[in-house]
Amino acid sequence: MHFKIKVKKTEKNDFPYIMRLSIFSQNLTNFNIECSPFASAKDHLKLQHVLHKIRELYYRRVYIESNDSTKLIAAACPDIKSNVNSDKKELIEVIAELESKLSTQLTVPLDYDEKTFNSVIALREKLNSETNLSDKKINSYIKEYENIKLNPKTTFITVEVATENGNVKNLVLHQSGWIKYSKFGFDIRDASKTYEWDQIVKIQGAIKLTTNVRQYSPLDFFNLFAENCKINEFFISLLKSLNINKNIDLLFKSAIEIDFCEPIGNMQLINLKIKQVDEDWNKMENLYKISDYKSLAPILKKFGNDDTNLAYGYVLNEQYNEAIELANSIIKEDISSVAHMTKGLAYVGLGEFDKAYDAYELGVYACQYEWYPIARDNLLEFIKKHKIPASDELSKLEELLSIERKPLYLNKLCFCGSNRKFKNCHASVNNQSFL
Numbered sequence: 001m002h003f004k005i006k007v008k009k010t011e012k013n014d015f016p017y018i019m020r021l022s023i024f025s026q027n028l029t030n031f032n033i034e035c036s037p038f039a040s041a042k043d044h045l046k047l048q049h050v051l052h053k054i055r056e057l058y059y060r061r062v063y064i065e066s067n068d069s070t071k072l073i074a075a076a077c078p079d080i081k082s083n084v085n086s087d088k089k090e091l092i093e094v095i096a097e098l099e100s101k102l103s104t105q106l107t108v109p110l111d112y113d114e115k116t117f118n119s120v121i122a123l124r125e126k127l128n129s130e131t132n133l134s135d136k137k138i139n140s141y142i143k144e145y146e147n148i149k150l151n152p153k154t155t156f157i158t159v160e161v162a163t164e165n166g167n168v169k170n171l172v173l174h175q176s177g178w179i180k181y182s183k184f185g186f187d188i189r190d191a192s193k194t195y196e197w198d199q200i201v202k203i204q205g206a207i208k209l210t211t212n213v214r215q216y217s218p219l220d221f222f223n224l225f226a227e228n229c230k231i232n233e234f235f236i237s238l239l240k241s242l243n244i245n246k247n248i249d250l251l252f253k254s255a256i257e258i259d260f261c262e263p264i265g266n267m268q269l270i271n272l273k274i275k276q277v278d279e280d281w282n283k284m285e286n287l288y289k290i291s292d293y294k295s296l297a298p299i300l301k302k303f304g305n306d307d308t309n310l311a312y313g314y315v316l317n318e319q320y321n322e323a324i325e326l327a328n329s330i331i332k333e334d335i336s337s338v339a340h341m342t343k344g345l346a347y348v349g350l351g352e353f354d355k356a357y358d359a360y361e362l363g364v365y366a367c368q369y370e371w372y373p374i375a376r377d378n379l380l381e382f383i384k385k386h387k388i389p390a391s392d393e394l395s396k397l398e399e400l401l402s403i404e405r406k407p408l409y410l411n412k413l414c415f416c417g418s419n420r421k422f423k424n425c426h427a428s429v430n431n432q433s434f435l
């Protein structure tokens, strides 16, 4: 018999079975195949059938191969358990019946008692008495099934660690209860997403999170991730087993991906991927610390994570047209972006002072006022560095950035005196002539 270990990941529903291995040596292996908590009743029945067949074989030899057909493990006559008692078998058969009547897949309880059993039987009786099953009714039956407290809430966490030599270790842990999203206290920068996030937190829906910012060290992160669970200790022993004794903070600080899948019944799957940090993330962090936006530009371009500072970096590298183009696309997304000021500075670099004035003027009305002095300092420094001779045009720019103004609301009248609302005049993102 051959088992292949697939490296390529697919949907969780494609994994109805779990193989538990106990490896003593390459030739002494015990394993057991069981259903995953996501398996349907039909999957359970199928497995029982297969296990029965395997056990009937007088001589059996099992190989476990990697996907390039390297033999990883060989075992002779492994002990295969099939511990489904007749009560559980009956329960599974009833659930399979429900499945075919409702044309859906239902997960089977990990544990059950008499009450559960009777509730499932009662549900079958009720379903049998139905003459006409509408979609609405089907859904209410599925809900009713899920409400029979079949399983306590359980979280399954897969941990994948990509190491220096490309090895990927994939482990599955589980703990009781669900990990509460709200615990993370994520800061939603985009206000329009707040509502969406609140909904996801409420229903514990599917969401993918990636952290590249050095906000948490891995241990802090895991503390936050799984309070009161063993994952932390687990993580440390995992790193030990991978022979990573270096500064783990440095290695894994920046690239953590968490993929929360939508719960199925009372079970939730969370995929956690920890990738080795690209050396450039470390460089980036240090350059931010010393505000060296000139050197940051190529790295920010590579990661695409901070266009606002990238546009400024372009100006410092005298890539003025790139800066203007990028600033325009940022402004299109966010009219209050400081990219207006960056655009103004890029036009100063090109010697187009009229355009610089227009960009700065829109900036001082659209951006938060704390940006004015910064924009002004940047302008003065730029003038000094590039030895731009003093002129009326330059003084006008400096003056513009020296007066404090409250940012305009989009529904207020525009600063230019056109008598139109700001959003329909200078702040109109569709109006290319201003961008």
Ligand SMILES: [Zn+2]
Residues within 6 Å of the ligand: 414, 415, 416, 417, 418, 425, 426, 427
């Ligand atoms: Zn206007």
